[in-house]
Amino acid sequence: MPHPLTELKINTLTKPGGDPAEELTADVCVVGAGIAGLSAAVEARRLGRSVVLVDALPVLGGQCVNSLIGLFCGVYGNGPAYRRLTHGIFDPMFEDLARTGDIHFNRTHTITVAYDEVALSRWIENLVHELGIQVVLGSSVLSVDADQGHIRSTTFASRHGLVRVRATGFVDASGDASLTWEAGMPCRVPERTVWGSQQIRLENLREEFRPEPAELAARVGEKAEEYGLVRRDGLAFFFPGRNTAVMNMTHVEAPLSAVRAARAQLEGRAQADRVVEFLRKEFPRAFGEAKVRLYGFPGRRQTRWIAAEHQLTVDEVRSGFRFEDAVARTAWPIELHDRIEGYVWETYDADHVHYVPLRSLIPIGAHNVVAAGRCVDGDAAALSSVRVMGPCAAMGFGAAHALDLAGEGSVREVDPAELRARVHENVDS
Numbered sequence: 001m002p003h004p005l006t007e008l009k010i011n012t013l014t015k016p017g018g019d020p021a022e023e024l025t026a027d028v029c030v031v032g033a034g035i036a037g038l039s040a041a042v043e044a045r046r047l048g049r050s051v052v053l054v055d056a057l058p059v060l061g062g063q064c065v066n067s068l069i070g071l072f073c074g075v076y077g078n079g080p081a082y083r084r085l086t087h088g089i090f091d092p093m094f095e096d097l098a099r100t101g102d103i104h105f106n107r108t109h110t111i112t113v114a115y116d117e118v119a120l121s122r123w124i125e126n127l128v129h130e131l132g133i134q135v136v137l138g139s140s141v142l143s144v145d146a147d148q149g150h151i152r153s154t155t156f157a158s159r160h161g162l163v164r165v166r167a168t169g170f171v172d173a174s175g176d177a178s179l180t181w182e183a184g185m186p187c188r189v190p191e192r193t194v195w196g197s198q199q200i201r202l203e204n205l206r207e208e209f210r211p212e213p214a215e216l217a218a219r220v221g222e223k224a225e226e227y228g229l230v231r232r233d234g235l236a237f238f239f240p241g242r243n244t245a246v247m248n249m250t251h252v253e254a255p256l257s258a259v260r261a262a263r264a265q266l267e268g269r270a271q272a273d274r275v276v277e278f279l280r281k282e283f284p285r286a287f288g289e290a291k292v293r294l295y296g297f298p299g300r301r302q303t304r305w306i307a308a309e310h311q312l313t314v315d316e317v318r319s320g321f322r323f324e325d326a327v328a329r330t331a332w333p334i335e336l337h338d339r340i341e342g343y344v345w346e347t348y349d350a351d352h353v354h355y356v357p358l359r360s361l362i363p364i365g366a367h368n369v370v371a372a373g374r375c376v377d378g379d380a381a382a383l384s385s386v387r388v389m390g391p392c393a394a395m396g397f398g399a400a401h402a403l404d405l406a407g408e409g410s411v412r413e414v415d416p417a418e419l420r421a422r423v424h425e426n427v428d429s
Helices: 035-046 062-066 090-099 117-131 178-182 213-227 258-282 314-319 380-386 389-406 416-427
Strands: 021-031 051-054 103-107 111-115 134-136 139-147 150-158 161-172 200-203 235-239 244-248 291-295 326-330 334-339 342-346 354-357 369-371
Touching (some): 021 150, 090 117, 111 235, 200 258, 213 258, 244 258, 314 354, 334 380, 354 380, 389 416
Parallel strands (some): 021 051, 051 134, 161 369
Antiparallel strands (some): 103 111, 139 150, 200 244, 235 244
């Protein structure tokens, strides 16, 4: 028998006048829930700070989960030593994902770390929930109340209405420097497009017949025009034993305007479809039965970033200059995607390491704002070598400690020696 209906009253309402907003207060507000923002939020919480974590996507994980990046890069140094360069959030993450078989370590000139994005997504969600981090999703920066380098509050627009967050300190891990930009602080943009990627995860592959990377790139270069491919090279990141791979074979515009960004997403997926056609026909043994399991959100590399107290330079990257206020390091090559048909790839020797200083994370004139991730300051080539996930996580870790040390004061006055003592695992060991 069906359950009897219970009385359910319906109310008729109209939107209240004025500026109704949910009001939140925290010690730290982190804008952006990719690897840099997550690292900052988790570390700030572990330092005993209350944290609000905001992201424009309706889910956590940013590009590392939702753009199907497929690999953690820049966590390790170059072979043969393969030194571990970044710890923090990666320590428990790698341990837990290894236990479930959802991570794999690839040794080439360095170690890259392949992962299952679904398992990583749930790991992130569980960690954020367990730590009691307050989360606001599907919310973009609308306006910022700032004065003389201090942000007092930030208002976010969401489908559920406005949310206003007041905090002592802010982390701009938005990727596009959206917090810094809306605060009226200076930002940088490249003179020409730095291309993003439309990643896809393919399934139903035959891994034993996978082409070698050089063979795949050569075939793309030879056949690109025939298949309408704009990028003349490409990479396949197979996850061992699962007959799946993430394909990085497109170059997609990454505009900062809404209409062009939507158009670029559709064009990027059309590019990805042509990639699948190419793979099925040119490598039928490996990809003949390939199916697209997921199209990632558009991947963005370098769009808009902060103008900081110090701009990291390509000479500092090449020389491995060691900064007194270093918060992150990596050995990742220069990887500049400023040509639609390909990219610049400049590798370094076995012992090379380069660093990112705290001053490259602090917008010019800012006191309670620290950036982290791909929107920190560097010239185009330098930034292309530090925007990968290893150093981005280290920057988030460093940002949390810089704000903690600053307290009610200015992050520009943090003692470098005190900071170094806190971040030493990511810069010294």
